[in-house]
Every structure is written in C-alpha cells, then in structure tokens.
Amino acid sequence: PNLPTNRDERLVLASQDPLVRTVEDVRATITLRPRAGTPRTVSLPVSVLAPPSLVGSSRIDLEPERVVLTLRGPENLLAALAPAPSYSIGASAKAAPIGGGTEKASYESLLMGLIIRKLHLPAEARARIATLAEGLFQTYREGLLQLDGETQFAARLLAESLQDFIEVLVAWMRGQYQFDPVAVELPFGQRDEAPPWRLELENGRCLELYGRIDRVDLARKPDGRNAYCVVVDYKSGQKKLDPVLLEQGLQLQLLAYLGVLRHWPNPQAAFGVEKLVPAGVFYVNLRGQYPAQNNRLKSLADPGQARRQAYRHTGRFDLQILRLLDGRADATSGDQFNYRLTKAGKVHGGCREPMEPAAFAGLLNAVEDHLRNMGQKILAGTAEVAPFQKGALTACKYCQYQGICRIDPWTHPFRVLRRAAAAGDDAEEATN
Structure with missing residues (x-):
C-alpha cells in the first residue's frame, strides 16, 4: 500500500545508425529530465535497458531512426540519476578506480541496468555482469588483467564474485527491498x-x-x-x-x-x-x-x-x-x-x-555531538598521543606508520575502552 502508483515511462532513443535493425546493435543517447534538478544525458547500449526477456516483444519498437522503448515501473523510477561513479576491479575492491573511456561507460551501463532493475531477473543481471566484465578485462590498465594465467584467473574470480553479489542483490530488490x-x-x-x-x-x-x-x-x-x-x-x-x-x-x-x-x-x-x-x-x-x-x-x-x-x-x-x-x-x-x-x-x-x-534518533544526535566535540578539540589545539585498546584490538594494529612511531606496543599503556555504566536498559539500547 505504500508503493507509488505505476505508470509508463516512454523513452525515445536516438540511434547512431539509421539502418540498424536489431536491438543488440543500437547504442542510444538518452536524456533524463528529472522532476527537479539538471537534465542528464548518458550513452549506453539498448540491450542494457531491454533485458533478454523483453527483446522482440511489443514493448520495443524499432524504427528507421529511433527505438521507442516503453518501460513500466514505479512512478519515481527515473526521477534521479547520480553522476557517473568510478569503480575498481583490482585486488582491492575500493582502490585504483577505473577512469574514463570505455570502462566508465560500461559501468554506467551497469548502473542504469540496476536502477531499472524491476525489468531484470537475477540470472539476467548475472549474465550482464559477465559481459561487462569481459570487456573491462581487455581494456583495464592497458591489459593488466590479461598479462598471464595468474592475472586472468584472478580476474575471473573477481567477475564471479561480483556476479554472485549482483544476483543476490537484484533478487532482494525484486522480491522484498522496498527502497x-x-x-x-x-x-x-x-x-x-x-x-x-x-x-x-x-x-x-x-x-x-x-x-x-x-x-x-x-x-x-x-x-x-x-x-x-x-x-x-x-x-x-x-x-x-x-x-x-x-x-x-x-x-x-x-x-x-x-x-x-x-x-x-x-x-x-x-x-x-x-x-x-x-x-x-x-x-x-x-x-x-x-x-x-x-x-x-x-x-x-x-x-x-x-x-x-x-x-x-x-x-x-x-x-x-x-x-x-x-x-x-x-x-x-x-x-x-x-x-x-x-x-x-x-x-x-x-x-x-x-x-x-x-533510540535511533538519539544515536544520530550522539554522532553530531561527537563531531562537534572533535571540532572544538581541533580548534583548541588538543593533540593527545593516546591510542586506544579494546580487547585484543589496538589503534596501532592497522597503522601504516609503525616503522617510524616511537610507541612500543608491548609496553605502551593504551587507553582502554569500556562501555559507560548503563543507566538502565534505555542507555544500552541507544548504542546498540
């Protein structure tokens, strides 16, 4: 009952080649005009917008110079689209972002496919990731992932891991996640x-x-x-x-x-x-x-x-x-x-x-209080050398400057963290 009313979103896609007759060959330039904000133009293959289950159906109309695609989904389906993100495919999932060119366009296509996810089945999303990953492997850092058998194997593992993730995510979005x-x-x-x-x-x-x-x-x-x-x-x-x-x-x-x-x-x-x-x-x-x-x-x-x-x-x-x-x-x-x-x-x-x-609102307020307190200490010139310890975890564990630091983790008296004395169940719930 809380979901928005469905309506049709009609997109007219300008083809690069007026003689193109198949959906797979069409690369479209789409201008999204949200109810508020600046219109945004993106370029991506029509096959991303039209999953295999829709290709050849009456919803897609191929004409000499355009493709008319009618999508049905939530009213706010295309209300907003973020700037094109960077995405990393290296050993560290958040390091070495891919920048510009084909890589950015490919990931942007993936993003668009996820935004209109109501038209995708999990298996189709998995297949789309495989296609995009294969293209990225050829172009990422001038073929870095194609150097030898080891890097090719690592690339396949990364792709399969992302396929697993996207398949699960799309299934949740289709079946239960209302955001x-x-x-x-x-x-x-x-x-x-x-x-x-x-x-x-x-x-x-x-x-x-x-x-x-x-x-x-x-x-x-x-x-x-x-x-x-x-x-x-x-x-x-x-x-x-x-x-x-x-x-x-x-x-x-x-x-x-x-x-x-x-x-x-x-x-x-x-x-x-x-x-x-x-x-x-x-x-x-x-x-x-x-x-x-x-x-x-x-x-x-x-x-x-x-x-x-x-x-x-x-x-x-x-x-x-x-x-x-x-x-x-x-x-x-x-x-x-x-x-x-x-x-x-x-x-x-x-x-x-x-x-x-x-309790949730109180947690957000407590975060703001911590930030203000940090700001006050910064402006007051407070700079204590007091790394914390919580059980076996210390602030030094992941520090990249241990080689030049004068703190000896074996002898240093760490600032031990403990829960504040709970004044009843409400105090504990506010941080749980």
Whole structure:
C-alpha cells in the first residue's frame, strides 16, 4: 500500500545508425529530465535497458531512426540519476578506480541496468555482469588483467564474485527491498549544489565535513513529499558497527553520512522530496562473508542460502521501517538484514541492529555531538598521543606508520575502552 502508483515511462532513443535493425546493435543517447534538478544525458547500449526477456516483444519498437522503448515501473523510477561513479576491479575492491573511456561507460551501463532493475531477473543481471566484465578485462590498465594465467584467473574470480553479489542483490530488490537506489558516489562539499555539512561550534566557529557517499536509497512516504533514506557503504571485507566504538566516537563515518542527508540543504532539487527522514545505515561486503561449515556437503547443500548469508547487510536501522527493508509480511527473521522477531512480533532481545525510533534518533544526535566535540578539540589545539585498546584490538594494529612511531606496543599503556555504566536498559539500547 505504500508503493507509488505505476505508470509508463516512454523513452525515445536516438540511434547512431539509421539502418540498424536489431536491438543488440543500437547504442542510444538518452536524456533524463528529472522532476527537479539538471537534465542528464548518458550513452549506453539498448540491450542494457531491454533485458533478454523483453527483446522482440511489443514493448520495443524499432524504427528507421529511433527505438521507442516503453518501460513500466514505479512512478519515481527515473526521477534521479547520480553522476557517473568510478569503480575498481583490482585486488582491492575500493582502490585504483577505473577512469574514463570505455570502462566508465560500461559501468554506467551497469548502473542504469540496476536502477531499472524491476525489468531484470537475477540470472539476467548475472549474465550482464559477465559481459561487462569481459570487456573491462581487455581494456583495464592497458591489459593488466590479461598479462598471464595468474592475472586472468584472478580476474575471473573477481567477475564471479561480483556476479554472485549482483544476483543476490537484484533478487532482494525484486522480491522484498522496498527502497530505490537514487544516487551513487554522491559528493557533498565538492560542488556548489551540494555544500559541505556545516556544524556550528563555539565562538562563531564551525566544522565543515565533505566527502562522498557510496549509495543512497529512498522510499517515499505515502504523501510523496517526504522520503525515508538509507545509506549503503560498500566494503572489500567484513565490517560491523561496534557498540563500544560508537559510544566512544571512534566509528562515526557511516552514521555521519546519514547526518549529511538529514541536514541536506535542498532535498527537493537533488532528490525530488521536501525532507529526507533517516532510516538506516549499512555496510555491504562486496566479497561476501561465507559461513564456515564442518564439511563440504554442508557447504554445498544450499548455495543460494549461503550467498544470501554472505552478503547480508550489517548496520543500524529504525525499527518502524522494517517492512520497507523487508517486505515479506510473514518473515520473522531477515536474510538481507539482521533481525529476529519473537512469536509476539517483537524484536528479539539479542538483536542490536533494529532500534526503536527514539533510540535511533538519539544515536544520530550522539554522532553530531561527537563531531562537534572533535571540532572544538581541533580548534583548541588538543593533540593527545593516546591510542586506544579494546580487547585484543589496538589503534596501532592497522597503522601504516609503525616503522617510524616511537610507541612500543608491548609496553605502551593504551587507553582502554569500556562501555559507560548503563543507566538502565534505555542507555544500552541507544548504542546498540
């Protein structure tokens, strides 16, 4: 009942060759004119817009100088499109971005295909990744991934891993996830229409934050004026929000992104809504975290379930939007998101990620307080040499300057992190 009314989106695609007669041969230039914001022109093959299940159907009309494609989907399907992102295909999933030329166009095609995902089946999305990856392998860094058998094997593994990820993601989007991706690699503080997030400090000073958000998803409220927003951050490995690090202000980046959206100066121009309502933040492991099994038979018993568990999102979210995250009305536990419900329909006591609305808002406010406190300390010249320790983890573990640092990790008295004394269940819930 909360989904927007469907309507037809009619796109007229200008063909580069008036004699082209097959969908596979057409490369189209498309101008998207959102309800708010600047029109954007992209160039991509029609086959990305028209999945194999639609090719040859009455929805596609090939004419001498144009292709008319009618898409049916949510009303806000093409309301917004982010700037073309960079994407990495190297050993580190977030390093060495591909830049310009065919690589950027290919990934942009993939992005468009995901945005109109309602027309794709998971298997079709998997096949599309294989095609795009094969093209990238030939051109990436002048054939770097084609040097020898070792690099070719690594490239195939990367492609298969991305295929697994996209197949699972598209299945979730088609079947249960009610949010729509509206922006990727969204910059703030780097261009005029997206100013930095400004936090007022004492004595007329301020702290300005700028950066780039991997992905922003929206679910419009029934009135169409406001929308719930979710931030998705892609990682090359497993990462979770830790209650102690959150409480101590040492794990702020992901929730700060949601603060940026909460205070976005003109959401109507960028997102087509009057207000963005924070709903959740999630890390997504691009490589997948597969559960360990006792033997090979158990590992291969249900590959689909294993993949869903491997790509489960981790983070924090507002409990009141649970059925927008997981639209399965009878579900008592999540596969895309981490939650469990009791027989009474309440959240299980051991679940930290779903939070009551007041506690979730309190967590966002606490993040802003931490940022302001950091700003005050920076301007006051505070620079303590006090690396933390939490269990076996220390701030020095991943530091790249250990070779020149005078701190001896064997003898240094680390700043030990502990949970603050809980003043009742509410205090603990605010950080869980």
